[in-house]
Amino acid sequence: MRILIITVGIPGAGKSTAIKNLQCKTAQSCVVCPDELRKQYAGLLPYKDGLKIPIDADKKVWTTAKEMVESKFTLGQTAIFDSTGLADLKWLEKMAKAYRYRVIYVVFDDIDIDTCIKRVKQRVQNNQIADEVLYHFDLKLSKFNEKSANNIYKYSQGKTINDAWEWSKYYLQDFNVFDKINIIPDIHGQFNCVEKIDFVDNEAYIFIGDLIDRGTQNVEVIEKIIDLANKPNIFLITGNHDIRLLNWANGLSAKSSGFRQTLKEIELKIHNVDEFKKKIARIATHFKDYLYFDFCGERYFVNHSGVDDMFENIPTALLNGVMTYGYSGTTYDNYHDYKEVGLNWLKNNPNITQIFGHRNVDNIVDYKINERCYCVECSVESGADMKVLQLPHKNIITYKNDGSNVIKIDSLEAEETIDKYIKIKQFPSKGIESHNFSHEVFNKNIWNKATIKARGLYKYIDNGEIAGRSYDKFFNIDEIQPFKKWKLCVKYPVYFYMKYNGYLGILFYNQITKELEFATKSMLGMELNADFSRLLPYKEFFAKYCKENNVSFVFEVITKNDQPHPINYDKDFVVLLDCFKNTEVEKSIDIDSIDLPKEIMKKETLNIAQDESQLDKFVRFYVDSLDLDYEGVVLKDSNKIPNRLKIKTNFYNIKKALREISNKNKTTYKNGKNSHIIYALHNQKIDWKAIELGDIKKML
Template structure:
């Protein structure tokens, strides 16, 4: 937190020993330490090694630069130096005012002179100073007093005074904790429609302005209530902009500059009042209330620290971890379910969690500025209640991205689009059939639109103008594209959603060519490739003649193609181990321009009719919270030995979820290929970021390169685990 502690005392008075004994080294800037960074000990005329004092201008310039960097983040900091003169302490005053720091001085000036001289002799030779220097500083401290704007502390008082303790707020009849407002005055007034009650406490968690449409009204309201005894205002990350504005400084926020600032200027708000408002903003509110302990911050923390003094203000404001950290889950995990220890915060909620976000953690970020809710938690002797006030005054963002009207497109137009698209390649396969597939550049550089996402397993007879076989439109992994990131999914998934297990083979389709009245077997943009032929061979091995006639008739009459996952453990092993060759029917897709498929009941019925395995429905989720908690758990579970899942929402939107076990061994397959080629020197340290990575890599390097080259990752994994089990 914003606390600066200055050590004061003559050389040898025990300042550095005090810091060490109290485990405060990591918070300390030492003048002597910086002197040693700039110049190593020098040999004096007395024949002793000593720390040079000749670089002091550089030393103090550098120390103050480091201190200001820490102050920008609100970090607790100790400066270990003599600080004998008032002027040496006063040099910190401007920084302390700018960054709202409390300054304390731990005073060692009463250590007797004889003890100072004795302790000086006990120091390492290079740290010893001339006795005359000690005498001078000792005498100076008798006449130089510590400035009154600092707090004087004796060493034995430190642990008592520098402990941040909760205050008891049980005398208040009710406590209102109000979340991020973001300039949404009307929603705030809807909650406060009965006015502020004198026997109730109101705690605001920060982010009062920006993004909303009523910033001036919110700021005027806060200025009016800032001095009320029943008001506590926390500092959020957006308050930095009103600080700059009130001091006539430029801000780097385009939102503030282009939207908020014009509103404030037009309202002619007194900037002096705003400066006073900013000085009243708290870093946190830490209190007890009827037997429970509460900590309220803007950004959210992951656990209750032993002493808040040592936690940087930046972490209280911006939160512990990254913006996409599920801080509510972290709190639940790290507080061991202590029901009497409760966190309330705002700022971030990309997972769209409810107000009661986790066990004993309440999230007050409700997207109010986007038409969401102003969130409030109220505390009374009887318990905790949550409130959501819908905001109806907000700016609607419009998506202006152009798209192609596929529903009204003719096949001639569609083929023309495909053939002239820069990120689609046509491959003519003979017999008037072409496959269309997105380019490597589209894949690598993520260049996607409404047309080239269709060029995936798409086969067209350019003479008859028929789709002879097709698979899915290209769909993506979670977090692979902007619209598959968790925040976007939280907003856009249409519930209920269905989750299917993803088997780990390769994709193949069975379609129909009306020109030849034949089934078409396709894979990887080919009809005569090794993979397509493997599919064809397995297809005829799996089904008897009558079943094949039934399948052909069905594909022809229903105008569909069958999408299979092809599992070939010997010919084409992947990451997940299977014992037998098999086809798994994934979907029945219409051979049309717009992606459309049979529903799961039809798939299930047809698969049973032809006697083939089909994709397994694993879960159905009716709401985002249940889905997110499941997602959070399985994406951190290394024990699930599967590739992952395919999620399909009720509007047909699809995403893939890859699991940690699969991702790890897929990565190690690439590592094994480099080892086999004797290119392990190209493997970066960042690629080996767990003990298992390094253990498997070290094991690989002990093996014959030819064995590594010829073995697939499944065989290598089994051999690795077998050897580890036998050690």
């Protein structure tokens, strides 16, 4: 709950004194007081009968007061505006509404006017308020008290203000009117999941936040929420993505590339955008930063991104702020953040169960971090089924996700992508840095333009220009989209190239050090890539060509003693795969058009499909055959920026599965294609590296 407390009362009624005596240790950081700002701007001036605050700086005072209040509103901080409350504060009420704040007026009217006049005159400073001014304020206070509203409270020894920091007194709700409570994870525009929920009146539904962005059905999700918001059993937690939508609807700043994509969708699908915006603004106050409630004998604290404790200076949307993206120094592994959040929460609140979303997480069974902490984020925008946590039994209800299984291109904010999903390594002595996507991107299909491009991408540190590059990331058949959909974009002929089982070597000329660079997808330097530099002939040729044409050559580097790779080779060698211009957009140069030394080994062309019929025939062969003893094939069509696809052979996949079983000391393997062969070979206890094609064919 976002709360703004406005003190109301004539000077001398004890407003500032009550605030200074608040029990909460952090309360003073929430106060905005125009009188204190006047002292800061203009100080105190001596008059014949005492010290007085001049009013010359009032314009600056009120400008600063507004900025300070809005700064606190932006963070969702509980705020106290310490003034008489009897001046024109419509600007403050309007701002509070835009930021979804509940306004509480705490009225100090238990001190009579004569006592207030006496107190003012006894002040050491600012004691020159005329009696007629005080009488004028007293009249305004009388009129103010004639109002009757739920947000007006009488002052009682500061109790109302102190209660704002006491969770159990001020924020605890009773949810026992419901039979069940359904905690719905981050939706991110995947309406096909939401529409499967059968909303019933006797159950509560809590949307954990991040309703929009990344998916392609944001408008449908928003329309559904508009329809549901006023129902008494629907509860909306504000996610960091939802804040932008609500800010946009209320005329506030809503900058992010992710929301720009959603806004484009709104403009495309909605006929009257202004009316749509008004509808969102009307339900904005239904969005809360958290819920704290009793249900079936247990207390729950539900928020978007997870916190360590119910700190006394939160009630605040900092739940969506500094604590949102994990602890600093954890090098992109948010799962350890979950463990730490869960352990801290259990220690600080052993009798309250916390449920949150936002943070992507691997390998947590049924979302349970520990007996008092659950995370319901399940990456529906990446194609995962939506799993709803149901209370009181904490069981999981699964809803099939029929949507795309890959995050849409350009859906993530640039800064979020760089900070969270791309690993950057700098090589200061060479003036170059490498960009490579993290394991989380690979494991969860978090692909956008930035992550797809960050695969062996090298930039100069000083100006950000491309120093060297490899392929943009491309995928296995049916990995992120059905093959039949991939075919719709191809231009014939489509080439099938041998896929070798080594590691990628990238060769380019360093304009700073004036030397040829040997690199992998993330590491740079001849010493670090000794096999690559040892095996490459004609270094002078490549150095000259790279320098004069500003290109990178991409090789497969293969060594016969390369233990991690499933395919065995009887010699060390390098194979030239492609040549790319050093540009942001992938631009290849046909290696057959380059006058290469004859001894340079180039990739092998296995087939060329001239039409869809041939394409289907060749693909079926490479997918089904058990007669191929190499890693697989790479498909490349004839578009200017080519579409690529990988197919791994059954031989390679079987050996890779056996390698994983061996390395993890497991005796089981997930059922799937060729699982009977994998089980049989594993039971024979043959070293996975030594298995040959003949061993597999014996199992047929």
